[in-house]
Structure formats: structure tokens, C-alpha cells
Amino acid sequence: MSQSSELRRTVTLPAGVPLHARPAGNLVRAAAALDATVMLSANERTANASSILQVLALGAEGGATVEVVTSGPGASEALDAIAGLLEALE
Amino acid sequence: MIGIVLVSHSAALAEGLSELVGQVSGEDVRVRPAGGSGDGGLGTDPDRIAAAIRAADTGSGVVVLVDIGSAVLSVKAILAGGDVGGIDVRLADAPLVEGAVAASVLAATGADLAAVAAAAEEARDVAKL
Numbered sequence: 001m002s003q004s005s006e007l008r009r010t011v012t013l014p015a016g017v018p019l020h021a022r023p024a025g026n027l028v029r030a031a032a033a034l035d036a037t038v039m040l041s042a043n044e045r046t047a048n049a050s051s052i053l054q055v056l057a058l059g060a061e062g063g064a065t066v067e068v069v070t071s072g073p074g075a076s077e078a079l080d081a082i083a084g085l086l087e088a089l090e
Numbered sequence: 091m092i093g094i095v096l097v098s099h100s101a102a103l104a105e106g107l108s109e110l111v112g113q114v115s116g117e118d119v120r121v122r123p124a125g126g127s128g129d130g131g132l133g134t135d136p137d138r139i140a141a142a143i144r145a146a147d148t149g150s151g152v153v154v155l156v157d158i159g160s161a162v163l164s165v166k167a168i169l170a171g172g173d174v175g176g177i178d179v180r181l182a183d184a185p186l187v188e189g190a191v192a193a194s195v196l197a198a199t200g201a202d203l204a205a206v207a208a209a210a211e212e213a214r215d216v217a218k219l
Contacts, residue, residue, distance in 0.1 A: 021110075021113070022114055025195045028195050032200070050199075052191060053188055057218065057219075
């Protein structure tokens with residue numbers, strides 16, 4: 001199957017809820033179940049969502065803007081899933 | 091699912107890290123601490139490490155992370171001695187805390203032994219700040 005083009009969406013983390021270790025772990029596990037490459041950008045850094053250490057190194061605080069970029073056969077589903085997960089962090 | 095063994099000279103360190111890692115990776119991954127010497131002091135105990143490796147294995151293999159110095163030698167001695175024969179064990183050249191978090195989260199995704207070990211070792215190159 002040919003590589004589909006990238007999809008991107010910018011989301012805002014809930015106020016006061018940083019992307020810390022536990023939710024980052026949930027995010028990595030969710031991303032692994034998707035048939036897509038998921039990249040996150042925040043604070044001028046980029047992380048592959050398959051690496052919890054990269055995700056944590058984004059240093060995304062509550063209220064931060066995170067860009068989600070997905071590619072691959074399941075890019076559309078992945079964009080909805082990961083963007084939704086980030087917006088619903090608690 | 092790949093199991094994770096955390097070897098430290100300190101039982102408290104290994105157990106505390108095991109608790110932390112479990113919180114991040116979820117309950118599905120077998121993370122087993124192997125800290126301290128046989129008499130309860132600081133050190134590493136081959137029997138304790140071997141038991142942890144056996145307890146962590148689900149048949150898919152185990153990634154072992156160590157803190158410093160002789161912990162490496164203790165693990166290598168166990169692997170050479172055949173005490174855990176039949177279990178596919180990979181000793182990761184990785185920082186203990188970050189490596190344990192990275193490895194266990196990847197293990198939770200169902201990744202294979204090579205990928206989980208690689209995730210641990212990638213921790214050497216991921217900036218913390």
C-alpha cells in the first residue's frame with residue numbers, strides 16, 4: 001500500500017494538565033495500536049509517539065499547543081484518536 | 091509480552107522503580123525488581139536476579155536493566171551460567187530509570203524483545219530537558 005500523505009491537527013492540552021508520565025504512557029500504547037506513524041510537536045520539539053521518552057521531553061504543560069501529525073494507512077483514524085486523547089487528558 | 095527485570099544494588103531502589111514503571115506502563119507488563127544482596131544489604135544477588143528473570147518471563151523473553159558496576163557482572167554471570175536457560179534474556183546497555191520506563195511502555199504495546207531492548211537503549215540518546 002502506498003504511503004498516504006500527512007494529516008495534521010493542532011490541539012490544546014486542558015489547562016493545568018501537563019503531558020506527564022502516566023498519560024504519556026497511555027498515549028504511546030494508544031499510538032502503537034494504530035496503523036500509522038504519529039508525530040507530536042510542542043515547544044519547537046518533535047517526538048515520535050512510539051517513544052515515551054521523546055514524548056516526555058516535549059515538556060508540554062497544561063494549556064500547551066501540540067501539533068499532531070499522522071501518516072500511513074490509518075492516518076485519519078490515528079489523527080482523531082490521538083488528538084482526542086490529548087484534548088481529554090485529565 | 092516481554093518482561094522487564096530491574097537490577098539495583100538497592101532493594102528499595104529496584105522496588106520503587108518497579109512501582110513507578112508499573113504506573114506508567116500499566117499492569118499488563120511483568121516488571122520484577124531484583125535489588126540488594128542476599129543478606130538484605132546493598133549489593134546484587136545472582137539468585138535473586140535469576141528468580142526475577144524467571145518470574146518476569148511469559149515465554150517471549152526478558153529485558154534486564156542494571157544500575158551500576160558489578161550489577162552488570164552479576165547478570166552476565168547468570169546468563170553464562172545457564173541458570174535461566176531457555177529464557178531469551180537481553181541485557182540492555184541503558185540508564186536504569188529512563189530505560190526501564192521506555193522498555194516497559196514499549197513492552198505494553200506487545201513489541202518484541204529486540205524492539206523493547208532498543209527502546210531501553212534509545213534512552214541514552216533522548217535528552218531529558
